[in-house]
Amino acid sequence: MSAPPGPTRGERYDAIVIGGGHNGLTCAAYLARAGRSVLVLEAAGRLGGAAVTREFAPGFRVSACAHLLHLMPGRLVGDLNLAAHGLKLAAERLPSTALSAADAHLPLGPEPGGALAALSAADAAAWPAYSARLARLAAALQPLLSQTPPRLGAGAWRDRAALLGLGLRLRALGKRDLRELLRIGAMCVQDLLDEHFESPLLKGALAFDAVLGTNYGPRSPGTVFTLLYRMAAAGEGGGLAQPAGGLGALSQALAGAAAAAGAEIRTGSAVARILVRDDRAAGVVLEGGEQISARAVVSSADPKTTFLHLLGSEHLDAGFVRRIVHLRARGLAAKLHLALDGPPQFARLDAAALRGRLLWAPSLDHIERAYNHAKYGEFSSQPMLEITVPTIADAALAPPGKHVLSVVAQYAPYNLAGGWPAGQARFRELLIDTLGALAAPLRTQIEHAELLSPADIEREFRITGGHWHHAELALDQFFMLRPVPGVAQYRAPVGGLYLCGAGCHPGGGVMGIAGRNAARALVREAA
Amino acid sequence: MLTESEPHYRRPLLPTPFHERARALSQVDSFIPWAGYTTVDVFTTVEQEYFAVRNAASLYDLTPMVKYRVAGADAVRFLNRLVTRDIGKLRPGRVAYCLWCNDAGHLIDDGTVFCLGAGEYRLCTAERQLDWLLDSAVGFEVAITEVTEEVAALALQGPTSYSVLRKAGVAGVELLKPFELGTFTLPAAGEAPLMVSRTGFTGDLGYELWMEPKDAEGVWDALFEAGRTRGIRPIGSRALNIARIEAGFLLPNVDFVPADHAVFVGTERSPLELGLGWLVDFGKGHFTGRRALLAEQRRGARRRLVGLDVEGTKPAHNALLYTERGLRRQAGSVSSAVWSPTTKRNLALAMVDAPHFDSGGTLWAEIYLNRELVWERRVVRARVVERPFFAPQRRRATPPVEF
Numbered sequence: 001m002s003a004p005p006g007p008t009r010g011e012r013y014d015a016i017v018i019g020g021g022h023n024g025l026t027c028a029a030y031l032a033r034a035g036r037s038v039l040v041l042e043a044a045g046r047l048g049g050a051a052v053t054r055e056f057a058p059g060f061r062v063s064a065c066a067h068l069l070h071l072m073p074g075r076l077v078g079d080l081n082l083a084a085h086g087l088k089l090a091a092e093r094l095p096s097t098a099l100s101a102a103d104a105h106l107p108l109g110p111e112p113g114g115a116l117a118a119l120s121a122a123d124a125a126a127w128p129a130y131s132a133r134l135a136r137l138a139a140a141l142q143p144l145l146s147q148t149p150p151r152l153g154a155g156a157w158r159d160r161a162a163l164l165g166l167g168l169r170l171r172a173l174g175k176r177d178l179r180e181l182l183r184i185g186a187m188c189v190q191d192l193l194d195e196h197f198e199s200p201l202l203k204g205a206l207a208f209d210a211v212l213g214t215n216y217g218p219r220s221p222g223t224v225f226t227l228l229y230r231m232a233a234a235g236e237g238g239g240l241a242q243p244a245g246g247l248g249a250l251s252q253a254l255a256g257a258a259a260a261a262g263a264e265i266r267t268g269s270a271v272a273r274i275l276v277r278d279d280r281a282a283g284v285v286l287e288g289g290e291q292i293s294a295r296a297v298v299s300s301a302d303p304k305t306t307f308l309h310l311l312g313s314e315h316l317d318a319g320f321v322r323r324i325v326h327l328r329a330r331g332l333a334a335k336l337h338l339a340l341d342g343p344p345q346f347a348r349l350d351a352a353a354l355r356g357r358l359l360w361a362p363s364l365d366h367i368e369r370a371y372n373h374a375k376y377g378e379f380s381s382q383p384m385l386e387i388t389v390p391t392i393a394d395a396a397l398a399p400p401g402k403h404v405l406s407v408v409a410q411y412a413p414y415n416l417a418g419g420w421p422a423g424q425a426r427f428r429e430l431l432i433d434t435l436g437a438l439a440a441p442l443r444t445q446i447e448h449a450e451l452l453s454p455a456d457i458e459r460e461f462r463i464t465g466g467h468w469h470h471a472e473l474a475l476d477q478f479f480m481l482r483p484v485p486g487v488a489q490y491r492a493p494v495g496g497l498y499l500c501g502a503g504c505h506p507g508g509g510v511m512g513i514a515g516r517n518a519a520r521a522l523v524r525e526a527a
Numbered sequence: 528m529l530t531e532s533e534p535h536y537r538r539p540l541l542p543t544p545f546h547e548r549a550r551a552l553s554q555v556d557s558f559i560p561w562a563g564y565t566t567v568d569v570f571t572t573v574e575q576e577y578f579a580v581r582n583a584a585s586l587y588d589l590t591p592m593v594k595y596r597v598a599g600a601d602a603v604r605f606l607n608r609l610v611t612r613d614i615g616k617l618r619p620g621r622v623a624y625c626l627w628c629n630d631a632g633h634l635i636d637d638g639t640v641f642c643l644g645a646g647e648y649r650l651c652t653a654e655r656q657l658d659w660l661l662d663s664a665v666g667f668e669v670a671i672t673e674v675t676e677e678v679a680a681l682a683l684q685g686p687t688s689y690s691v692l693r694k695a696g697v698a699g700v701e702l703l704k705p706f707e708l709g710t711f712t713l714p715a716a717g718e719a720p721l722m723v724s725r726t727g728f729t730g731d732l733g734y735e736l737w738m739e740p741k742d743a744e745g746v747w748d749a750l751f752e753a754g755r756t757r758g759i760r761p762i763g764s765r766a767l768n769i770a771r772i773e774a775g776f777l778l779p780n781v782d783f784v785p786a787d788h789a790v791f792v793g794t795e796r797s798p799l800e801l802g803l804g805w806l807v808d809f810g811k812g813h814f815t816g817r818r819a820l821l822a823e824q825r826r827g828a829r830r831r832l833v834g835l836d837v838e839g840t841k842p843a844h845n846a847l848l849y850t851e852r853g854l855r856r857q858a859g860s861v862s863s864a865v866w867s868p869t870t871k872r873n874l875a876l877a878m879v880d881a882p883h884f885d886s887g888g889t890l891w892a893e894i895y896l897n898r899e900l901v902w903e904r905r906v907v908r909a910r911v912v913e914r915p916f917f918a919p920q921r922r923r924a925t926p927p928v929e930f
Binding site: 279308312313314315316317318319320321322325486493 | 609662667813816
């Protein structure tokens with residue numbers, strides 16, 4: 001690429017960041033720290049995008065989309081000094097517990113110990129080797145997540161070095177682990193789990209993370225990859241955590257870091273389109289008509305929104321547009337928020353477990369059956385659930401003595417047959433019944449209930465398809481292929497335009513890596 | 528027209544609306560498939576038909592040419608993003624020869640865009656393109672419909688073609704300039720409505736006639752009646768091929784592989800390589816392939832399609848080209864070759880590597896000759912020359928000379 005044009009009269013900012021979600025704010029913070037003049041434009045009235053805390057019933061607040069923090073790398077948190085900008089954790093190293101309908105619940109963790117032995121001696125014996133191997137494979141993939149994907153055939157030394165490094169890391173796994181990675185890499189998680197374990201409760205819980213937030217069931221090929229991906233990403237973070245004040249507090253800290261570095265932030269400023277001059281992004285036009293010029297534009301909006309709506313296909317090649325149109329980005333996770341007049345009463349569950357993550361996926365078949373519905377545009381009649389009670393660790397989220405239940409429910413397909421307005425109330429009641437069966441007096445405790453379908457998530461958080469990863473996380477939409485070839489290095493085909501959202505490598509899940517990498521790409525190009 | 532009761536596999540090739548007339552005039556029963564239709568390769572002899580193109584009037588069934596209707600508020604923006612020329616400059620009643628490329632700047636196809644009115648265009652292509660057109664239409668308010676079966680077409684080409692139309696009573700056709708179109712009626716065919724464009728694939732004076740299929744036979748008959756004393760003759764694809772090489776026109780799948788057909792990497796060709804850079808407007812805004820073509824332009828051309836004047840009289844079919852008589856360094860190959868009866872030159876179109884493609888340069892062609900089943904090799908000089916090889920004044924004269 002040729003050097004960018006020098007600053008000219010009327011160009012106010014070095015960069016405009018579209019979207020004040022965690023990736024947009026992270027990108028803005030890194031750009032500002034690199035000495036760029038940055039303006040962040042957020043459409044909503046509050047910052048945070050899908051990492052946001054808001055009131056859903058009088059006095060009750062909840063992390064409205066993402067509800068746990070576990071994938072943001074410690075280095076990024078340290079780089080931006082988020083603690084100094086107000087990030088406090090209400091709870092760290094939260095446990096996960098697999099709920100059972102009638103028997104003992106199973107605590108999960110690196111050392112499940114006695115509880116697993118009580119469930120199955122064979123599974124307890126198989127556990128150490130299984131978990132150690134998967135941890136080794138995930139660790140080998142981990143550096144992949146933070147790096148900018150190399151370009152194939154580009155011939156630049158940086159791309160070659162990245163490919164070489166990737167090869168060396170895989171080779172360093174050793175023959176047996178590498179062979180195992182190649183064997184299981186594209187397999188379905190059910191086959192892998194069936195090879196090692198017998199207990200349905202354990203297998204359901206282990207498969208849970210492989211299919212959470214995906215368009216997959218445990219029998220879908222590629223789900224070992226999604227499991228390893230999540231393990232690798234979690235390895236960068238410091239375990240499951242809950243920020244005090246919800247995920248919105250993280251966004252506030254990121255905004256603080258960006259502002260402290262000199263970034264300007266405006267809310268209630270929806271971008272209508274990206275301005276293009278001489279085949280370069282030259283600024284934006286707001287929905288109110290205001291024009292703001294900049295030498296570069298970085299979009300944290302999803303790829304379809306960025307390219308098809310904000311930029312417009314007339315500035316792109318037809319083959320590229322075809323790839324963007326075909327990008328799979330339909331959410332299947334719904335979010336349920338319950339305002340309770342007291343703590344939920346999960347049968348046989350100890351108080352420590354209630355602080356953490358409760359998984360309702362008692363077997364592989366349970367998940368696969370739940371997924372079957374979604375294939376045909378129906379919601380699951382017996383969904384799988386990720387349940388948290390954020391008010392246990394952070395009482396300030398609800399009025400005194402009262403509690404909030406925040407639940408991710410799968411599967412709730414974006415393109416529900418008959419549409420979400422018609423299905424909304426039915427699915428909400430079905431979820432409350434499902435939860436009620438696990439925590440008996442629940443229905444009588446409910447003061448208010450809110451269900452966000454993928455259609456609601458699309459509307460509220462401005463994500464095409466309501467998918468929290470912006471684009472399905474799958475082998476064919478990963479790394480050099482994410483979101484599509486031609487923009488996998490955060491740089492769009494139009495000069496001066498960058499992508500920094502979850503649709504880029506390495507994806508969503510409140511990591512912030514895409515935001516940081518996009519900032520690096522911009523600084524590197526302009527250098 | 529295909530129907531449920533007659534699925535495509537029962538009749539793999541369709542007859543054109545002129546098929547009955549063509550069959551009656553075919554003396555050697557030589558038909559070939561073209562884009563799903565059966566069409567005539569040769570009616571009588573290639574030489575007789577060729578000379579009708581250059582010395583009288585020829586009629587060629589153009590119906591299988593793939594035709595699309597492009598209409599809507601964004602039709603101009605859509606076409607400008609699709610093709611490499613500036614369609615914004617194309618006024619109603621005008622036709623433009625156009626190219627379109629994929630993202631890599633490789634040529635997918637060439638064709639003609641007819642501006643029929645505000646926001647109303649017809650795109651004529653060699654290959655079926657609906658998939659690419661619909662992909663290109665994402666984000667544009669435009670409707671694209673294939674109308675190949677709804678429009679019958681004839682190419683009336685040759686020095687007396689204008690006189691044939693006059694005799695048939697097409698009033699006002701004398702005003703048509705090259706690349707203009709108009710709508711007329713044909714009195715001799717029951718006032719059949721006729722769209723006439725002064726376009727063609729022969730490089731000669733000529734017209735293309737566009738009509739409804741129900742009027743096809745009436746128009747054919749009227750033209751033959753009017754052309755009886757002006758040497759009109761139906762021609763097949765073989766005779767047309769000689770004329771198009773003389774005119775320097777490219778044929779897809781002969782002179783270039785359409786990019787979406789190419790299997791082997793590196794066989795695709797860009798407009799710049801095909802010597803069609805004059806059809807690429809970098810200043811009009813973005814179009815598919817623009818960034819790749821700009822990069823190619825910066826790098827400089829690796830090869831270019833050129834015209835060759837080959838020594839001797841034996842056409843250099845598929846000949847390999849070398850930089851010296853010893854045939855040690857290959858510098859390209861011939862894609863089309865013909866002995867040109869009108870220019871009395873041995874012509875070829877060839878893809879030649881840099882830096883040997885400049886006009887005036889000399890290459891050596893290795894020609895294989897079959898002399899009564901005895902194969903011989905000739906190594907002859909091939910001079911790089913400008914195209915077109917044949918461009919008579921009459922092709923541009925308005926009004927044309929009457930015979």
